[in-house]
Amino acid sequence: MMRIFLILILILIITSQNVHAQIFNQSEPQQRIDSTLLPVIDIKPAYIIAKAGKGKFIQREVKVLNRGGLPLYIHSVKPSCGCGSGKVLASPIQPLSVGKILLSVNLDGLYDGRDEVEFVINSNAKNSPVSVKIKIVPGNMLEEKE
Numbered sequence: 001m002m003r004i005f006l007i008l009i010l011i012l013i014i015t016s017q018n019v020h021a022q023i024f025n026q027s028e029p030q031q032r033i034d035s036t037l038l039p040v041i042d043i044k045p046a047y048i049i050a051k052a053g054k055g056k057f058i059q060r061e062v063k064v065l066n067r068g069g070l071p072l073y074i075h076s077v078k079p080s081c082g083c084g085s086g087k088v089l090a091s092p093i094q095p096l097s098v099g100k101i102l103l104s105v106n107l108d109g110l111y112d113g114r115d116e117v118e119f120v121i122n123s124n125a126k127n128s129p130v131s132v133k134i135k136i137v138p139g140n141m142l143e144e145k146e
Contacts, residue, residue, distance in 0.1 A: 037069035039095070041125040048134045050105075058105045062132055066093040066125075073124045077101060080118040083109025084134075105134055 042065040050058045066072035072093040077086025083106045093099035105117050119132045 038126040039066050039068035039070050039072035039093075039124055040127055041065075041072060041121065041123055041130050042067050043121070043130055043132055046130075046132055048103075048132070050134055050136050052107055052136050052138055056107050058107065058134065058136065060103050060134060061089075062101050062103060064093055064099045064101055064121075066095055066097055066099070068125065069095050070124075071095065072099070074099075074101070075122045075124070077103070078120045078122070079105075080120075081109065081114065083107075084117045084119060086119050086121075101132075103132065103134060105136065107136065110136065 044063045044065070048060050048062075050060060052058065064072070064074070072091075072095075074088045074091050074093075077088065079085060085104045087102045087104075088099070089102055090099040101119075101121070103119055110117075115137070116133055116135045119134070120129050121131065122129045
């Protein structure tokens with residue numbers, strides 16, 4: 001019985017010293033970034049079906065939600081072809097706030113049966129890069145679906 005009591009006391013002493021050392025250890029710098037705070041980008045909608053009308057351009061606005069704890073900085077919006085362009089309408093996007101990106105497609109630039117343009121969005125988010133696709137359909141096809 002005495003042995004068990006001494007073993008328990010010894011375990012308590014060792015444990016309390018380890019806890020004390022962890023709490024008061026000043027030798028390690030405390031400038032770590034918590035990865036749970038990093039921005040997380042969420043795009044709505046991520047896939048757009050756009051009707052090709054009589055004009056040369058299609059423009060669509062997408063919403064960007066920052067689900068992280070730090071500001072979201074969008075570095076670039078790169079289209080998959082020269083016919084597309086993207087413009088960030090608000091940067092930085094604060095935590096739990098919504099920003100917007102304006103995506104444009106020049107229909108004259110589409111060739112070889114291409115009917116889809118992908119935009120890759122690069123940012124400081126931990127899930128970067130993300131993409132948005134615009135599928136262009138002839139105007140009469142979309143009307144038939146509705």
